[in-house]
Amino acid sequence: MVTFVHPPVEALELHHVLAALADPVRLQIVQELHKAGGGLNCTTAASPFCQVPKSTLSGHFRALRESGLVMTTKRGVENINVLRFDDIEARFPGLLPKVLEHAPSPA
Amino acid sequence: MVTFVHPPVEALELHHVLAALADPVRLQIVQELHKAGGGLNCTTAASPFCQVPKSTLSGHFRALRESGLVMTTKRGVENINVLRFDDIEARFPGLLPKVLEHAPSPA
Numbered sequence: 001m002v003t004f005v006h007p008p009v010e011a012l013e014l015h016h017v018l019a020a021l022a023d024p025v026r027l028q029i030v031q032e033l034h035k036a037g038g039g040l041n042c043t044t045a046a047s048p049f050c051q052v053p054k055s056t057l058s059g060h061f062r063a064l065r066e067s068g069l070v071m072t073t074k075r076g077v078e079n080i081n082v083l084r085f086d087d088i089e090a091r092f093p094g095l096l097p098k099v100l101e102h103a104p105s106p107a
Numbered sequence: 108m109v110t111f112v113h114p115p116v117e118a119l120e121l122h123h124v125l126a127a128l129a130d131p132v133r134l135q136i137v138q139e140l141h142k143a144g145g146g147l148n149c150t151t152a153a154s155p156f157c158q159v160p161k162s163t164l165s166g167h168f169r170a171l172r173e174s175g176l177v178m179t180t181k182r183g184v185e186n187i188n189v190l191r192f193d194d195i196e197a198r199f200p201g202l203l204p205k206v207l208e209h210a211p212s213p214a
Contacts, residue, residue: 014209019129022122092209102121102199 004065004072006084012068012091020067025049026060027103030069033083034100041078048106111172111179113191119175119198127174132156133167134210137176140190141207148185155213 021027025046032045046057061081064070068091071082088096128134139152153164168188171177175198178189195203 014206014211015129015131015134018125018206022126022129024122027122095205095209098202098205099121099125102202104121 002074004074006065006071007068009068009087009091012088014092014095016067017069017088017092017095020063020069021099023060023063024104025052025057026064027099028106029060029064030083031100031103031106033070033081034085039073039075039080039082041075041080045081109181111181113172113178114175116175116194116198119195121199121202123174124176124195124199124202127170127176128206130167130170131211132159132164133171134206135213136167136171137190138207138210138213140177140188141192146180146182146187146189148182148187152188 021030028048029045032048033040036045042057042061046052046060049057061070061072061079064081065072069084069088071084072079073082074080085096128137135155136152139155140147143152149164149168153159153167156164168177168179168186171188172179176191176195178191179186180189181187192203
């Protein structure tokens with residue numbers, strides 16, 4: 001049984017969030033999750049990256065989760081990911097909208 | 108003769124800037140440079156990190172320079188560093204002020 005660990009809002013660190021966002025693939029996953037609003041499974045959230053190995057994508061989702069940007073839950077055999085937009089806003093107001101504003105448009 | 112290479116404004120990439128800011132030491136150097144307004148030599152800009160090896164600090168300044176956050180010029184035997192605040196603002200309006208707003212206060 002896999003248990004996902006998510007840092008609480010008060011433990012979120014700016015440099016962890018910035019590091020998680022400082023990768024083009026992860027930034028685009030965050031854009032997809034933000035656009036979707038609700039939860040997406042890893043495959044859908046990462047659909048623009050079908051050429052990226054699954055293990056690499058899995059590492060990206062772990063980095064997003066550990067920084068506090070993403071919450072992952074099990075639903076059957078799927079991992080469902082949700083952007084923790086409100087939590088990031090609560091800790092660093094205005095930061096994530098500003099990064100999303102300047103993120104390159106997906107190809 | 109050392110020549111420093113600085114990316115032009117139009118070549119600045121969001122993920123490079125975020126990666127450069129995603130380190131506590133570099134973030135604090137950026138805070139020091141922002142506070143100073145004018146140029147600071149490496150020693151002054153990095154004065155809160157007297158315990159960090161010089162070679163490590165030198166790597167941090169290079170990362171800041173290569174991302175476009177800092178401009179370095181030679182003045183005699185010193186390297187003078189200036190935060191490229193206006194350049195970053197021109198390319199990613201509001202991003203750097205938002206990061207600085209949420210950066211931890213220096214100890």
